[in-house]
Amino acid sequence: MIKNRPSLISSSALISLLALSSHAIADQNCVLKGNHPDETRHYIQCLDQTIEDLQRDHKMWVNKLTMDIEKIKEETGNSQILPIFQRSLKNQERYLEDSCRWRYLQKMPNATTAAITYKHCEIEILENHIKVLQRPLN
Numbered sequence: 001m002i003k004n005r006p007s008l009i010s011s012s013a014l015i016s017l018l019a020l021s022s023h024a025i026a027d028q029n030c031v032l033k034g035n036h037p038d039e040t041r042h043y044i045q046c047l048d049q050t051i052e053d054l055q056r057d058h059k060m061w062v063n064k065l066t067m068d069i070e071k072i073k074e075e076t077g078n079s080q081i082l083p084i085f086q087r088s089l090k091n092q093e094r095y096l097e098d099s100c101r102w103r104y105l106q107k108m109p110n111a112t113t114a115a116i117t118y119k120h121c122e123i124e125i126l127e128n129h130i131k132v133l134q135r136p137l138n
Helices: 004-027 037-076 081-107 111-134
Strands: none
Touching: 037 081, 037 111, 081 111
């Protein structure tokens, strides 16, 4: 019984952090107001911050699911779930990179437009994957 208490505390703390993180990401709005280099630079920085926030949120959900899957493994003895979950994460990362890369290359030789296109793609894929990770295991 005492052994489960730290797990329960860390799980509730993790859920609280996830809720705060999701709220912070939802509040972040990046708007390109014009074509001036300074405005474009600020816009790209805003997109970079959004990506960092999403990556942090993504990592927290991955950690939560990993803990949940490890708990299922302990309870049921099913050791197949975690390796498949980890493989799915690698495949998702590869999908993000390749999917956004071809969009980037399509916009070349305009490097600024290509970079913005890549970042928009990354944001959309991360947001969608976080939604998938948030689905309950039950």
